[in-house]
Amino acid sequence: METLVDRLQKALSAKKLSWSKASTMIGLSPQAPSKWKKGQISRETLEKLAGILEVDVGWLMTGGEPISAQAEKTQPVITQEYGNVKPTGKTLREIPVLDFVQAGLWRDVVYDGLHPKGRTYTSYEGIDPKAVFSLTIDGMSMAPEFLPGDEIVVDAAKAPVPGSLVVAQEIQHGSALTTFKKYRVIGVNEHGVDIVELVPLNPDFPTYNSLQIEISIIGVVVQHHREFKY
Template sequence: MDINGRFNQIITTLFKGNKSAFASAVGVTPSVVDNIVGKRQGKPSFEVLEKVSAIAEINIEWLITGNGNMLKEQTQKPAAITKKEKLISTHSGNETYFESLTETTKKDKGAIPLVSERAVGGFANEHFTIKEKDVLAYYVIPKFRHLGVDFMIEVIGNSMIPRLYPGDIIACSIIHNSQFIQWNKPHLIATREQGLIVKRLRKSMEKDCLLAVSDNHEYDPFDIPKDEIVGIARVVGVIHLE
């Protein structure tokens, strides 16, 4: 299988054959995707390869050479988060070093679950619960105590640089009513086609859509139909890992 075939495999496997959804997730135009997987069978630029590897969690070696597995190997627990004195930033914009980043158990008061991506696919449901098998660890973080944090999750992709970097841990508060969206603030959005994405949300000019905006200016804003959204959580804090 050549590199064009591997692109097609990604679209088929992760995006159910939806090339437009793949283009939006990666941050390229549909014409770029058509050029690679369409009749022309053009070769992707290195910039496109980097975007696919970062956003879609694709193994770059497999993408280029065909060697290894398609998906990057996922670690069960980000090792750096267990260390103290990591930089914690809250919604207020202030940053400080906080020594009490402590791994604990679910029983401890104020324990926040660090979850895998599959745990939060449908958190629009008012009865949303996190299954224990999807929890990577629990942490007590005093600075998050009064922020209404429901869960934490690792950032994937570079579309929110310089606000968020791959490997950062974001603290999320689930929004059960769209009236409580804080416009132009970072949110974690669960979508039917693209999975989980982190973007700033703004009002869209399109009917029944929200405008998703990246901090990384290499990624163009795009509209998300409201009926494609299955959950929204406000990003109220972030732990920047070293």
């Protein structure tokens, strides 16, 4: 009789993924599957695995007919051509919302490395899923394109290029401060290191220069999420 482990193995094989790879993709250790194979797996973990494996979580749990297949029997099939929109075909992944980021002056980092402010979802696929996270905008220096309350998705494994939108960090009096700005290269110093500016999109706010303060780039902004208010 087919078990949950058998169905997981079937789904992994279809996606050409190993157990350890799937585990790291959902933010767990490569050793976690040793418990899964003994049937020690939570509903939350199954839902995450179903997301990356693109299968129905109900099918993983029971082996029954996927919910989507059941729905197809009762729902009309849409065969119309798309106009100025079309499906992306991408899967949403859950990522942590770490903290607010100041679009203006430097702001203290509140995130303690263990407890994210919340969770959100992204269709972005970077080279390292663990390096992708979200921040909430607080400030007006990147307005009108980025407004307070907007979410940005950041890839810490991606290197900035001139024109990138970045989250940067400065250490002041032992505290880590962050800001969100446009990355601009303005020259090279005597050691061959780029001299950069962090530039606001709103001209009413200051530009920061790496000759004046020590700047570290945390990551590159890869997506912008905004909630529409009607």
